[in-house]
Amino acid sequence: MGAAKRKRVPRAVREQQMMDAAVRTFARCGYRAASMDEIAERAGVSKPLVYLYLHSKEDLFGAVVRRESAALVAAVTAAVEPGAAADRQLWSGLAGFFAHTAAHPDGWAVLHQQARAQGEPFVVEVAAMRAEIVRFVTGLIGAAAKEAGCAGELADREAAGLAHALVGAAESLAEWVNAPTAEGTSSAVGAAPDRPTAEEAAGTLMNFAWTGLDRRMRGARWAPA
Structure with missing residues (x-):
C-alpha cells in the first residue's frame, strides 16, 4: 500500500x-x-x-503591517464593554490594547518600531491605524463628558487632544511593558515580575488621566467598580 x-x-x-x-x-x-x-x-x-x-519583501512587509494594524484596532474596540459607565469603557479599551500588544509583542514591534522607521508607505499605514484608534478614544472621552454633564464645556478639539495624549501615553507604556527582559524574551501579559499586567497598565493610565495628576499626587486612586 x-x-x-x-x-x-x-x-x-x-x-x-x-x-x-x-x-x-x-x-x-x-x-x-x-x-x-x-x-x-x-x-x-x-x-x-x-x-x-x-x-516581494516590501509587499510582504506591507501585508504584515496592514494585518497587524487591523488586529490591534479590532482588539481595542472589541474590549470596550457596551453600556458600561464611561470610565469603565475607557479602562476596558486600554486593557484591551495592553492585552493585545502583550500577547503579540512581535506584531507590536513591527508596528511601533519597524514600520515607522521605513518611511512611506508603511508609516502612512501605521498613521492611519493610530488615527482610527484616536477617533475611537475621542468618542469615548466625548461620551464621558456627556455623562458627566459637561459636554458643552469640553470642545471637540480638546477631546481629540486628550485622545491623542492618551494614545501616545499608552504606546509609550506598551513599549516599556513589552521590552525584552534580561533573558531576552518579551514580558508578555505580566510574565516579568517588575512589569504590570494589561489591567494594571490600563489602571496606571486611568489613575493619571481620569483621576487627574494633581489628585493622584495627593493619593486619589481610580479603580473599576
Whole structure:
C-alpha cells in the first residue's frame, strides 16, 4: 500500500503561516536585515512559494503591517464593554490594547518600531491605524463628558487632544511593558515580575488621566467598580 497523499494546505492558511513567520522575522531582525530565506524557513515552505504568494519583501512587509494594524484596532474596540459607565469603557479599551500588544509583542514591534522607521508607505499605514484608534478614544472621552454633564464645556478639539495624549501615553507604556527582559524574551501579559499586567497598565493610565495628576499626587486612586 502506497504512502498516503499529503493533504494540501489551503492557500489562505499557508499565507497566514508565511505572514506569522514574517512578523517574527521582521520584529527580531529588523526590516532591512530580514531575509526571505529566513521567513521561508520559519514558515516551513520554499522561498519561491513565498514570492509566488506574497511577492516581494516590501509587499510582504506591507501585508504584515496592514494585518497587524487591523488586529490591534479590532482588539481595542472589541474590549470596550457596551453600556458600561464611561470610565469603565475607557479602562476596558486600554486593557484591551495592553492585552493585545502583550500577547503579540512581535506584531507590536513591527508596528511601533519597524514600520515607522521605513518611511512611506508603511508609516502612512501605521498613521492611519493610530488615527482610527484616536477617533475611537475621542468618542469615548466625548461620551464621558456627556455623562458627566459637561459636554458643552469640553470642545471637540480638546477631546481629540486628550485622545491623542492618551494614545501616545499608552504606546509609550506598551513599549516599556513589552521590552525584552534580561533573558531576552518579551514580558508578555505580566510574565516579568517588575512589569504590570494589561489591567494594571490600563489602571496606571486611568489613575493619571481620569483621576487627574494633581489628585493622584495627593493619593486619589481610580479603580473599576
